[in-house]
Amino acid sequence: MSQRFTERRSFLKTTAAAAAVGAVPYFVTGSNVRADEQKATESNDRPLVGCIGTGSRWNSVGPNAMHLGDVVAVCDVDANHAAAAHKKVTDIQSKKGVERKVDIYEDYQKILERNDIEIVTIVTTDHWHSKIAIEAMKAGKDVYCEKPLTLTIDEGKKICQVAKETGRVFQVGTQQRSEMGLRFLQAVALVRSGRIGDVQNVAVAIGGAPTSGTIPVADIPNGLNWEKWLGQAPMVDYRWRLDGKFAKTRCHYEFRWWYEYSGGKLTDWGAHHVDIAQWAIGQSGEGMGATSIEPIYAKHPVELKDGMPVQDDQYNCATEFHVKATFDNGVVMDIKNSHQQELGFDNGIMFTGTEGRFLVNRGKLVGAPIDALKDNPLPENAIAEIYGGKDPAANNAHMTNFFECVKTRSLPISDVYTHHRALTTCHLSNIAIRLNRSLKWDPKSQQIVGDDQANAMQSREARKGYEVTV
Template sequence: MRFSRSRRAFLRAGVAGGAFLSLPASIYRTALGADVPPSEKVRLGFIGLGGQGTGNMNAFLKHSHATVAAVCDVDSSHLAKAAGVVEKATKKAPQAEKDFRKLLDTKDVDAVVVSTPDHWHALTTVAACAAGKDVYCEKPLTLVIGEGQAMVAAARKHGRIVQTGSQQRSDARFRQACELARNGALGKVHTVKVGLPGPNFKAPGVPDSTPPAELDYEFWLGPAPARPYNEKRVHYLFRFFWDYSGGQQTNFGAHHLDIAQWGLGMDESGPVSIEATAQFNKEKWFETPEVAKITYTYANGVKILCSLGKGGYPGGTTFEGDKGSIFVDRSKITATPPEILKSTGGDVKLYVSNNHHGNWLDCIKTRKLPICDVAIGHRSATVCHLGNIAVRTGRKIAWDPAKEQIVGDAEAAKMTTKEYRAPWKLA
């Protein structure tokens, strides 16, 4: 899907100053306050309750502005454990479903948190938007680029607030680094270095086997190709197989490349060329790279140099300019020379959020676009996916960020979309 100029203007206003979507007054009658009566709390449903899904649920249980109304997972052990946590915390059993469509049908849920494997993100988010639910969708937002275009379209069509779970946007260190880079504290930024970890796959591989009784494996696969069950292709380890994810390039890249995009002011754009080299597991225990080096070039000449695995750049994001550099990760921000961090002023004032979950809840009430709106998450995921396409094809990829199309390579262009296994369709 191509963004029109009017849509771009709408997104720009939303990120910088607060575009607002229509407010369903029957559900959200007041702005967030110190004391929130039960009738004013956002009633949440959780789809996917593995490690990250449970972490999200526990975080929202601590928010006085939200209540957990429903939980959903295709693994009955995950579902039962989550339901027990909610009941213990709230003294009330939540609605529990295996099928996310039943959760979306309930009028007792205002918004959903999607923490499924990546190959389910688009289907559940688009369906939730159509059902009138706001969405918090984990990163990486998508499995392929075309899904992100559909998700943005669904959010806008149905007037939904969709937050991407790239929570580094709500960390003051990352905001400071990006503001300094965009306000000229480094001089002219010419290079951004992004370091991603290698795969933390639990070796060795194992033979295929019968799915455990607690897992509805057919439903877990959903739109992905039919394959025999293997315990090292599901749950956390799904991320190292192309059918379901994009390895650490989309896992950590959705964090650190997202910050690179933010600091370069490229939330509505992206690179124009991508080239890469990679090394893969010799035993073929998993499919995504063990080591990779990717070069992204933008139309203004700026390059992002992204490394994955051993021998790469420090984990995090480094902005380099002709007057100095800034490195930022989740524990620190440093600069060379150090006085760069004391710089103040500048015309660019970035969106301020100090709590990623809380920002989404605030925006559900106000209808202001969240700090990592679906369109931003889509653009950042696109950068990740383009790197993987260059890795998998072994060719230099030309990308038109305005049309959101790969240029001059029909085979590579096919990798921007994904054929779903019947009966699943992305409406």
């Protein structure tokens, strides 16, 4: 048994104070990863990877994948991103002694057509995820896709359907399930083991979207295929304005704050924290989820009509919000941009039960139930059981879990089915605040009850030529 595993096993067993939890680094790239790479290279069993979408977030996802597989193709509708990714891949793989030709594509279909590519990473804008993921699975590829997985509830239904039909391994990039010092795994284990009694409330703080003011129409940058970037979304003008050191735009990174391409903070951070919360309270399985969604308040930077923005020249996602989701097990989840005023935190999850409460976020795990672990630790295997019996202490844990599941054909820790259920709560919350009314949800039939207009917002009309078919 390696020294590192012994140390981590001891940590999991004793589960001392939050300070000890916080001491574990987010990403560890130590000797174990290099040994795994060397072993895989010697046995010539490293899978070949194609990377679809190579913007800012890919700079983490891509190198993590290269610890375990060899990238042979990169693809992006922005030629500048694709060229930078090509250089990064060749530099990293050359240093490891991997001499492979790396192709550059603008059209992701070129990657899906290649029989040698077994795995694809999808790190595009949110509104492109579902179409690429469905076609990748149907092309026989295993998929690692960044969160949030979908733009609509209907897309999640379709992805789950195709995943079942094809049997492909699919990991969603919700790294909180694997990393962040194992704080979130420990939080789930604490709730599941009854350390706070019966859960009554889960308060989730995820931040609000920024505002932009008016963004003028601008020339499309050289190398960007704007029409393909829009894909399923309506054809609109490219907009860009420099604001200090940062750009306000309809495009790269800032797409998060437009309902046409994303869901604001309710899906950007909700995909992380709501996911952990529903996992902990046992509401992420098939047929489970919130039964009612009540919008307490919401603030948007533009006027909405029938839930749709009436302006197209500035960010339109909610800057402030409070949504109350009630589950059939009696747990109430309060989802807000901030709980600072009443609970004292701007980001994180507060679990409250009949016998105590605690807070978890990416920086800390605190509360009386955490302090009590010094004298009454969790069982030695508690976190491993939460992690599906696999090693939660692995280097590069989330990507390692995915590659292991590709080999074993087992379900990864962040599967599409549980992610879809958590993201459904986020999508329903957005529908509720956009229409400014409460919704009744049937998690078994996955339908909004008695509200045709709200039900219609489960899907979107794709631009001709970009339809999603299953």
